[in-house]
Amino acid sequence: MTLTDLRYLVALARERHFGHAAERCNVSQPTLSVAIKKLEDELAVTLFERSAADVKITDIGARIVAQAERVLLEAGQIKELATAGRDPLSGPLKLGVIYTIGPYLLPHLIPRVHGAAPSMPLLIQENYTARLAESLKRGDLDVIVVALPFEEPGIVTQAVYDEPFRVLMPAGHAWEEDAAIPAARLAEAPLLLLGAGNCFRDQVLEVCPLCRGGEGLQRTLEGSSLETIRHMVATGAGITVLPSSAADPLPGGNSLLTVRPFEAPEPFRRIALAWRVTYPRSGAIDVIRAAILGSPLQGVRPVGR
Amino acid sequence: MTLTDLRYLVALARERHFGHAAERCNVSQPTLSVAIKKLEDELAVTLFERSAADVKITDIGARIVAQAERVLLEAGQIKELATAGRDPLSGPLKLGVIYTIGPYLLPHLIPRVHGAAPSMPLLIQENYTARLAESLKRGDLDVIVVALPFEEPGIVTQAVYDEPFRVLMPAGHAWEEDAAIPAARLAEAPLLLLGAGNCFRDQVLEVCPLCRGGEGLQRTLEGSSLETIRHMVATGAGITVLPSSAADPLPGGNSLLTVRPFEAPEPFRRIALAWRVTYPRSGAIDVIRAAILGSPLQGVRPVGR
DNA sequence: GGTAGGCAATAGTGATTCACTATACATCGT
């Protein structure tokens, strides 16, 4: 029993004439005749009473035809689903973003994606890189925004932008005098840091290897966020390092804080998109990338593909 | 897209492993692999993300699998319908009976059929032979009970029983003296007859060709029934001829009427079943025949097949 | 960092199925 057979069946039930039904199905009369006979044999049921005068459907035949119509209808739905799903910009996209990017990127990203792909709702999760990687591999996420380096088997990455680091200090801080801060100087002040698991913490410590050893001068704030740290800096609890997208928008409305760039070579992080090599909706990824690059993230430098 | 393809599809969605899914479908891994690829090409959609680690279903894939399961479910219903419909004794049987048999046969027939085939309800229509023939050919009826001769293209008949005719007269009638009545004598009395269209009318007139010419001696009662004629005979309006199944049960409880057989050669009618040659439920016809023969129709003689 | 093992994809082949043309067969109406 194939779907073609069922199509022949309902055609014959409608036309009540083998020749006409065959014509409607664009096949020869014997083809349809044989197919119907095969169906009857397979089901061990007489579906039609054939006579020279006309073709009559049996009771059981009528019931089976009705069921066949249902089958064909449902099968047609498959094609419709496929057509609707062929557009990579249709259907939800599960996006993961690390904690230190989400709050600064998403407010810009979401409306842009919605504008470019209105029928692609974003399902967003913020988390640590490691967790995002897990979810991505499991298939719980489709695309993630992380900082490089990021190497995982079966995962491909594409750099999107570089983002320089800034030093954030309370207004009136001694370093305010300097236009740029040397990285090594971080070891001299109480440095507020995110908890372990945040890749940004590690990147900051890489900028200033002395900090790791300089006992007591850096304070780790477990379960915290850059925003919390910023408030703490404002209260004079210490200084910190922020990515430019988080730091640069600040001075305007916040006179309690001062932002300074690092001295060259300016430390920075490279932000990238990552997805499974096998992920088929590359068009969706392009939209995400474009939306990120279209977002007004201060201080960032796009990375050519 | 075939139903087999869809079966492979849902198996793979369940197993998430080409080899296991193939095994479950009793085919080789390449077979399933190719089939899935063919489906994806046909639908122009990626249904699964394949990687060495595992097989992930895409969003659109999951929706299509759900739809495929619906299709397979409905297709399975076809087989169930066929299995249920394979029994010729299941499903309603549309039975037609001529007016001059119905009232005497059906009260016996119906319970017997119900006993022999409880899941075969009878849909009964009483009518003239010509109307029954029309309905039978159109397919509005499946089997009819008629008097022979009955010849129609595409229709086969099977004699079931012979039924002698009787003379019915009011009690005290002059002919009461005789044990048997010669057919020719019918022309001598006011003969009450059914209207045109009733085959029994014609058969009675054939018994006594003189009656047709003997003007005024026979009266035609249009739109009447044997029962009405019987009442009229009881009131002395004339005599009539009845089939034995209608006449023989009478004398017991009706002292106003007298029944006499004809002289040999006893006129009779041959009652038969008729159905389309193409009608597939021969088992149902056998049940009807057996039920008729099992009915206590007085005076009738079964006709061997 | 090389290698073995697991897994899906591909190649190549044979069997089955599908659909065609030509024709036979059945029935009905003239």
Added chain:
DNA sequence: ACGATGTATAGTGAATCACTATTGCCTACC
């Protein structure tokens, strides 16, 4: 009886299906 109409059957070629054998790829292990 014969022609018209309509379905079934025969016979053939093409397409599809499913198989075995093999390749290619990735991962994980040593």
